[in-house]
Amino acid sequence: MAFIECRDVWKYYGDYPALREVDLTINEGEFHCVIGPSGSGKTTLLSLIGGLDRVSKGYLRVGSYELHNLGDSELDEYRNKYVGFVFQLFYLIPRMNVVENVELPLIARGVGLRERRKLALEALEAVGMRDKAYRKPSQLSGGEQQRVAIARAIVTRPRLLLADEPTGNLDSKSAVNVMEIFRRLNHELGMTIIMVTHNLELIRYCHRVSRISDGRITRTYSVSEAKNYDELIRELAE
Numbered sequence: 097m098a099f100i101e102c103r104d105v106w107k108y109y110g111d112y113p114a115l116r117e118v119d120l121t122i123n124e125g126e127f128h129c130v131i132g133p134s135g136s137g138k139t140t141l142l143s144l145i146g147g148l149d150r151v152s153k154g155y156l157r158v159g160s161y162e163l164h165n166l167g168d169s170e171l172d173e174y175r176n177k178y179v180g181f182v183f184q185l186f187y188l189i190p191r192m193n194v195v196e197n198v199e200l201p202l203i204a205r206g207v208g209l210r211e212r213r214k215l216a217l218e219a220l221e222a223v224g225m226r227d228k229a230y231r232k233p234s235q236l237s238g239g240e241q242q243r244v245a246i247a248r249a250i251v252t253r254p255r256l257l258l259a260d261e262p263t264g265n266l267d268s269k270s271a272v273n274v275m276e277i278f279r280r281l282n283h284e285l286g287m288t289i290i291m292v293t294h295n296l297e298l299i300r301y302c303h304r305v306s307r308i309s310d311g312r313i314t315r316t317y318s319v320s321e322a323k324n325y326d327e328l329i330r331e332l333a334e
């Protein structure tokens with residue numbers, strides 16, 4: 097059984113259908129990219145799968161959670177338990193140091209200080225930022241800040257990581273660094289990852305890529321099975 101299943105999902109903002117007839121299945125342990133023009137519905141799709149917003153119509157299941165059927169508190173529980181988010185902007189709290197920022201989701205869950213610190217330092221280790229744990233975010237480069245934001249997203253060990261343009265504000269070297277971290281989380285921890293990107297070069301890291309246009313998924317391609325990778329990129333760029 098697929099880990100994520102969207103069947104005929106629609107999302108309206110007022111009268112405007114930002115997503116229409118979306119059918120998509122994603123397997124557990126898959127690294128899936130979503131591409132498409134600005135305004136095509138990529139962020140909307142992530143926010144539905146992440147339980148930040150609700151479908152207007154259709155069936156949406158993640159693991160055993162049928163999101164279209166959940167009440168507010170169940171949706172909160174799903175999100176807190178299951179999902180980590182990484183955004184284009186890092187949203188670190190400037191007056192807190194790095195490790196305190198990473199601990200934040202654990203405070204919300206009532207984890208005690210010692211355990212919290214241990215888990216946060218482990219998450220920082222996983223993204224190569226353990227040695228900067230006691231710096232302030234303003235003392236870090238953009239790429240380093242994004243790595244801290246990833247540590248914060250994974251500190252609760254979510255099964256699903258949703259990343260919306262995570263490299264959008266980074267230089268190409270930092271972008272590769274972030275992608276290598278995602279690859280490790282996917283390979284070594286089996287974390288399912290869905291990433292929105294405008295950068296077609298990055299799809300080489302994922303298993304499959306879906307293209308959205310005008311709120312519809314127009315096609316899903318297998319990247320790992322592609323015989324000619326350059327041709328695939330050209331086709332996606334059209």
Ligand SMILES: Nc1ncnc2c1ncn2[C@@H]1O[C@H](COP(=O)(O)OP(=O)(O)OP(=O)(O)O)[C@@H](O)[C@H]1O
Nearest residue numbers: 109110112114132133134135136137138139140141
């Ligand atoms: N809260 C909202 N209220 C009304 N309309 C919205 C809202 N959020 C998104 N939209 C509209 O829905 C459509 C899809 O937006 P979405 O943010 O999902 O696109 P996107 O593909 O992620 O775009 P980008 O690449 O620019 O981030 C757009 O036309 C947008 O204006």
